Amino acid sequence: MREREATRKYLMEFGGAMALYLVVLFCSLRGATHVDEGLGRTLLLLSPMIPIALVIWAYVRQLRRVDEFVRLRNLQAVALAGGITAGFALTWGFLENAGYPRLGMFTVWSVFAAVWAISSVVQGYCWPLRR
């Protein structure tokens, strides 16, 4: 019951924030083509981070709502994603020194998100990962 209610609230808050994000992203990308280079354009292109802050807020609220086991499992998935992404970023940084192509920061986020998603699913089947 509590789990379903928590999930329902999370989906509403997360969904609302993501919908707002898509609107702001679309507007900022469209708007930026009509604005000259400068601080205004930079802030306009940075504006999708406002709804992203709401997404983070929704996630933190969800972490507070769920019980200790679910919270621990979620945070372990985040920690695993952080560690693997750090390893990837460091490795790729050295490879760039060896002449490999430079990757944007969006790549780092993509790797983090992918590992986060995979580790969340995997943990559902093999918790604890190690004991």
Added chain:
Amino acid sequence: MKNVMRQLRTDRGWSQGDLADQLEVSRQTVNAIETERYDPSLPLAFAIARLFGKPIEKIFFTEK
């Protein structure tokens, strides 16, 4: 740790969902405790003991 939570629950004819609702945790948490993949925190262990009307050490114990 070992525990007898599953036995105590089934003795009362409760499903994992019933127990989860009473403890205000998720069903997967009850499942993880019953299958001994997760040891609950002290507050949750006390809540479980209170619900079943038994001392904690009669529900949770180390393997001899």
